[in-house]
Amino acid sequence: MKPEQIIIIGTGRLPCHCLEACQGGLIPVAACIESGSQGFSPLAALCRKLGVEYKLMLDRKTLSGFFLSIHKPTLVVSAYNYFIFPREVLAAPALNIVNFHNSLLPRHRGRNAPTWSIYEMDAITGITWHQVHPAVDTGDVILQKEIALAGNVTALELTLQTLEVAAAAFKEILPSLLEDSYACTPVQDNGNGSYHRSTDVPNDGLFDPGWNIPRAHAFLRAMDYGKFNVFPAAKLRLLGREFSIAGYQVRTANPGASGEPSVEFENRQLRLRDQEAELLITCK
Amino acid sequence: MNEITAILKTIRPEVDFSQSKDFIGDGLLDSFDVVTLVSSLDKHFGISIQGVDIVPENFKDLATIEALLRKNGGKL
Numbered sequence: 132m133k134p135e136q137i138i139i140i141g142t143g144r145l146p147c148h149c150l151e152a153c154q155g156g157l158i159p160v161a162a163c164i165e166s167g168s169q170g171f172s173p174l175a176a177l178c179r180k181l182g183v184e185y186k187l188m189l190d191r192k193t194l195s196g197f198f199l200s201i202h203k204p205t206l207v208v209s210a211y212n213y214f215i216f217p218r219e220v221l222a223a224p225a226l227n228i229v230n231f232h233n234s235l236l237p238r239h240r241g242r243n244a245p246t247w248s249i250y251e252m253d254a255i256t257g258i259t260w261h262q263v264h265p266a267v268d269t270g271d272v273i274l275q276k277e278i279a280l281a282g283n284v285t286a287l288e289l290t291l292q293t294l295e296v297a298a299a300a301f302k303e304i305l306p307s308l309l310e311d312s313y314a315c316t317p318v319q320d321n322g323n324g325s326y327h328r329s330t331d332v333p334n335d336g337l338f339d340p341g342w343n344i345p346r347a348h349a350f351l352r353a354m355d356y357g358k359f360n361v362f363p364a365a366k367l368r369l370l371g372r373e374f375s376i377a378g379y380q381v382r383t384a385n386p387g388a389s390g391e392p393s394v395e396f397e398n399r400q401l402r403l404r405d406q407e408a409e410l411l412i413t414c415k
Numbered sequence: 416m417n418e419i420t421a422i423l424k425t426i427r428p429e430v431d432f433s434q435s436k437d438f439i440g441d442g443l444l445d446s447f448d449v450v451t452l453v454s455s456l457d458k459h460f461g462i463s464i465q466g467v468d469i470v471p472e473n474f475k476d477l478a479t480i481e482a483l484l485r486k487n488g489g490k491l
Binding site: 143144147170171172173174175176177180287290291294356357358359360 | 443444447451464471
């Protein structure tokens with residue numbers, strides 16, 4: 132069914148890119164809905180500028196009621212949105228809901244996918260635009276784009292990369308979404324699928340001094356969202372005490388070339404060395 | 416001021432911040448931009464801006480960002 136209107140739901144800059152992509156087309160954007168906000172809302176500002184209705188809806192019941200009240204054929208673009216569409220909304224015949232997910236499904240379904248891509252040391256990650264099905268992040272794939280995982284990328288940086296790639300991918304699929312002419316592929320779970328809850332934390336947030344440097348660095352980068360409190364600070368248990376990890380730095384200038392891998396702890400600084408690198412971890 | 420503007424330009428190179436009196440209200444910075452900005456300011460000025468200070472009113476314009484830096488010991 133070809134849509135007669137578009138509704139965009141999400142937060143941050145990705146829904147803005149989606150709104151801009153939809154502008155000037157024959158099918159109007161009826162509203163943009165922000166389903167989560169920390170006071171920084173470029174979507175509200177863009178809607179004001181473009182004269183598009185903007186709604187801030189944080190409550191699940193209100194959101195469900197809103198979507199159930201729609202009877203006109205509608206393309207719902209879920210772009211960095213944490214509202215999980217309930218079954219009755221997904222069953223509404225007027226709605227075609229597509230969602231952005233920040234991994235290559237079925238890898239890392241659920242929350243904080245960039246964290247898990249880094250922590251599990253995936254060589255490739257990416258983004259998926261997919262149909263929304265009742266089980267989270269299981270819908271048929273519309274388009275996927277790969278991102279090569281750099282060995283020094285943090286979870287925050289990877290999140291930003293996925294948003295950029297997602298915006299470009301949305302422009303690519305939009306014409307076929309509006310024409311209702313796109314093809315979908317069922318998600319192929321060849322045993323590499325995984326699901327992460329919002330409460331899941333890599334290694335329960337505990338740094339293991341026995342890790343080698345690539346593993347240890349991956350853990351620290353996976354936990355690193357800058358000053359976003361996505362996870363509690365990583366912990367280190369050593370000498371019968373528990374420390375919080377305040378910072379880390381990796382040097383690849385061959386500092387321990389002559390020796391075996393080593394671990395030292397002095398002045399609240401943990402130093403891991405191997406023949407290729409040195410990882411300095413500051414604790415408090 | 417120039418240092419802050421230069422850092423802002425690295426985060427949103429396409430934006431002319433001099434044309435706005437309210438970076439947040441005008442939608443020039445989202446939460447990811449602000450967290451990236453804080454990391455850059457920390458590094459550039461050798462300070463550590465506290466998470467509780469990452470609120471929209473501290474990033475409204477160059478003057479409020481400058482006040483935040485001074486509060487956290489940044490030397491402009």
